[in-house]
Amino acid sequence: MGKSTALGSAGITALLALGNGINNMYKGFLTPLLPLLIQRFDLSMTAAGILTSALLLLASFGQIVWGQMGDRLGRRSLLVLGPAAVAVLVGLAGFAPNEVALGLILALVGLASAIYPPQAAAIIGQDEYRAQTGSNLGVFFVAGLLGTGSSPLVIVPVVVKLGLARLYLSALAGVLLSVILAWLVTVIPTDRSVVRNPAPSSPASVEWQWPIYALVAISTLRAATSMGFTTFLPVLLYQKGTSLLTGGATLSLYMFAGALGAAIGPRLATRWGARSLMLLSLVPLPPLFWAFVHTDGLLSLLFLSLAGATLFSSISLNVGLGQELLPELAGTVSALMMGFAWGIGGSVAIAMGALADRLGIIKAMDLIACVPLITMLLVPFLPATADRRIH
Numbered sequence: 001m002g003k004s005t006a007l008g009s010a011g012i013t014a015l016l017a018l019g020n021g022i023n024n025m026y027k028g029f030l031t032p033l034l035p036l037l038i039q040r041f042d043l044s045m046t047a048a049g050i051l052t053s054a055l056l057l058l059a060s061f062g063q064i065v066w067g068q069m070g071d072r073l074g075r076r077s078l079l080v081l082g083p084a085a086v087a088v089l090v091g092l093a094g095f096a097p098n099e100v101a102l103g104l105i106l107a108l109v110g111l112a113s114a115i116y117p118p119q120a121a122a123i124i125g126q127d128e129y130r131a132q133t134g135s136n137l138g139v140f141f142v143a144g145l146l147g148t149g150s151s152p153l154v155i156v157p158v159v160v161k162l163g164l165a166r167l168y169l170s171a172l173a174g175v176l177l178s179v180i181l182a183w184l185v186t187v188i189p190t191d192r193s194v195v196r197n198p199a200p201s202s203p204a205s206v207e208w209q210w211p212i213y214a215l216v217a218i219s220t221l222r223a224a225t226s227m228g229f230t231t232f233l234p235v236l237l238y239q240k241g242t243s244l245l246t247g248g249a250t251l252s253l254y255m256f257a258g259a260l261g262a263a264i265g266p267r268l269a270t271r272w273g274a275r276s277l278m279l280l281s282l283v284p285l286p287p288l289f290w291a292f293v294h295t296d297g298l299l300s301l302l303f304l305s306l307a308g309a310t311l312f313s314s315i316s317l318n319v320g321l322g323q324e325l326l327p328e329l330a331g332t333v334s335a336l337m338m339g340f341a342w343g344i345g346g347s348v349a350i351a352m353g354a355l356a357d358r359l360g361i362i363k364a365m366d367l368i369a370c371v372p373l374i375t376m377l378l379v380p381f382l383p384a385t386a387d388r389r390i391h
Helices: 003-027 030-041 045-073 076-093 099-113 116-124 136-162 164-187 203-207 209-239 244-272 274-280 285-293 297-312 315-325 327-346 348-359 361-368 371-381
Strands: none
Touching: 003 076, 003 099, 003 116, 003 136, 003 164, 030 045, 030 099, 030 136, 030 209, 030 244, 045 076, 045 099, 045 116, 045 209, 045 327, 045 348, 076 099, 076 116, 076 164, 116 136, 136 164, 136 244, 136 315, 209 244, 209 285, 209 297, 209 315, 209 327, 209 348, 209 361, 209 371, 244 274, 244 297, 244 315, 274 315, 274 371, 285 297, 285 361, 285 371, 315 327, 348 361
């Protein structure tokens, strides 16, 4: 029995989704360790925000470059390279002697973490995979969120028990995944072809221009809201007297709740429509985030979990709609929604750090909670046909 027959389309989809989770686990390693790094290198909140944004910006904008390379040159080699590269670089971060070296390594981590997602998302978005189930992209994003959520549970215990110098032990999963992908990559259809751009003056190009802009803007503002909270969530809890492990576990809870929302979202979208779900996923966010910041204990965790599930319930719709609007640029569109949008949104960590230094972290979080109010204004720019396209 050949590898292709043994694995099947569903198996390949599951493997690629697992890879997204592992890739995101490495990309998310910095946030739960921020309290420790702030102490070790005597960093201000602004400096911590700059380091975080540097990683996120390069991780995000890098996806545009890697996505275009995959569209034009083929995805297989990039698919194999990505997980091992980011895993090894995260391991090197444990040896950083100062904040400058740490910043350089984080920049490389960001670039390396950008290699895998646009290739895998473009492959999963192909018709032969989409035909298996209407929510494959949802599964892909769920795996990514679970990976991000697992990062504190994997990375923090290693550092707490063995020290930063043993961070390299966490690289095993990424290297192993690349080995598996190298063995199976020949049976993964990657649709290598020359990009056929629609002419700028064509009716299709004009018709979907503003919806694409709206989708990117919605993704960007969603990312700004999420990153504004998650970057300094462990710091807030650390200042309240919780341990590094507890802060990391709380961050994991938020991401796991987001994964649940991302899993349910595509099903709700088939019933209510994409535009309705996007709007309904934005309206409750300001009060939920505000309530989390201003309460304690189990009630606070409940509000945080609800906020995570609500925020991420519509995340896969952006990429799915974008790929259907511009199917011949699937890798580039995936990079725009996952990369460019989260890069711009992630840069809010710099502003968040500056606000926290000036106003205090609680007031800064209160301001970030208002961002979804702006995002709601963009939903009407999505075409009415979007509701039936997500079926």
